[in-house]
Amino acid sequence: MLEYSSQPHYLVAVDCIVFGFDGEHLKILLVKRGLEPEINKWSLIGGFVGSNESPDEAAQRVLKKNTGLEGIYLEQLQIYGEPARDPIERTFSVGYFALIDINKYKTQLNDDYHAEWFLISERPKLIFDHDRMVGDAREKLRYKAALHPILFEMLPKKFTIPQLQILFEEVNDTKIDTRNFSRKISSTGLLIKLEEKDKSGSKKGAYYFKLDKKKYQANLQAFLNLIPNLKPL
Amino acid sequence: MLEYSSQPHYLVAVDCIVFGFDGEHLKILLVKRGLEPEINKWSLIGGFVGSNESPDEAAQRVLKKNTGLEGIYLEQLQIYGEPARDPIERTFSVGYFALIDINKYKTQLNDDYHAEWFLISERPKLIFDHDRMVGDAREKLRYKAALHPILFEMLPKKFTIPQLQILFEEVNDTKIDTRNFSRKISSTGLLIKLEEKDKSGSKKGAYYFKLDKKKYQANLQAFLNLIPNLKPL
């Protein structure tokens, strides 16, 4: 085997597929790229991995720098390393997907940064292989969300069952039966019903719930099965 | 944002966690490292990613070079990129896990190469962060195998239900009820019963089965649920 020194060296970057939910739709966050090539084209939020940080840390840093967001749910998707994926120079990119509650950061995003939310179906064409990354991330999000309670990351602390259901419907691109859905959600034991109601959506109002954080932590790695008849995207 | 040219460049490697099944036990394939540092210590099969190959291709190449194995089931695990994970120079490593039928390659391995199979519980200590990689791969293997029919990659073309069950028991480190297991396996519709029997294990003999390849391809991405009461490792 060859020595280290004779081996080629490469750039390593991270790219974040940031999914958000605004109470109605599943969206992704895009930015206009700030450097050549493809400057001013729409792109995922990304950046190079620095000398003293891990890819995970780089993703957190890049996300904060571009959007002000901190402490976001981040999960490694996969590495993208086709030799020609970046036309300037060979660059490996570690894909991450992030989950956030859009309303929580709305002002912050609009005022200080020029990142923009897009409906996934109406997003502009992205640079390089970023469209493929989005597709992969979408698939993985759906997969994980069917088995793990990660979608709560995209909701406010207090949320209603109808809100939760809409989110699941968006992620899975399907309609879910109200009765069966709430039965399944209840059976997880993850939710705590609050006294307060959300009156914004109806006259009757919907009860707020919050996460049982202890059970949430315990179930992050556990298996649920929230979506019936799940087929591949 | 900074220009490409001012960014640090790194080495990028691949490391393969090769799982194998010999009819009795789940094992992993290790080699004695051939370069400094840590020369002659036990290690995963790995190598640097060349200029004109993707990480996937590099993994296939490295696997072939070190073991003679070709066309093996390979799946990306995750990237390992802690700044100090390699003491000589910063190196990113893309972890892959591979699945093979040990008996199919037995002679080839022993004669031509000095790779060695180890029971997972009895493996030697590995270099760098390779022990963590093995742990992660083991977890992911169990996770995937509970939902996708990938374990067939570790069996010969003709196999028996008892063999299959032993493999599932090894992967999940648990005993499975024979009756419930064969019912579940049957209900997947993935197996085709052959006339021939395997007489090596008993007087009565166990019928051979083969995969229904069409259904196998269709179900690779579909959801199964073969292991009851699955808990995190």
Place this chain on the structure above:
DNA sequence: TTATTAATTGTCGTTTTGACATTTAATATA
């Protein structure tokens, strides 16, 4: 008082599950 609107909840037949032991097919042995 009534109409309206969305939230909430219940039933029922079917399927799947998990826990359990017996029967069967072939060879070895008495």
Place this chain on the structure above:
DNA sequence: TATATTAAATGTCAAAACGACAATTAATAA
């Protein structure tokens, strides 16, 4: 030839989960 042995294959049953389905409830508006 009959019997013992061994592992493979299979059946039952009660409980739980599932999916399809519509009626009731709580609050405000008219």
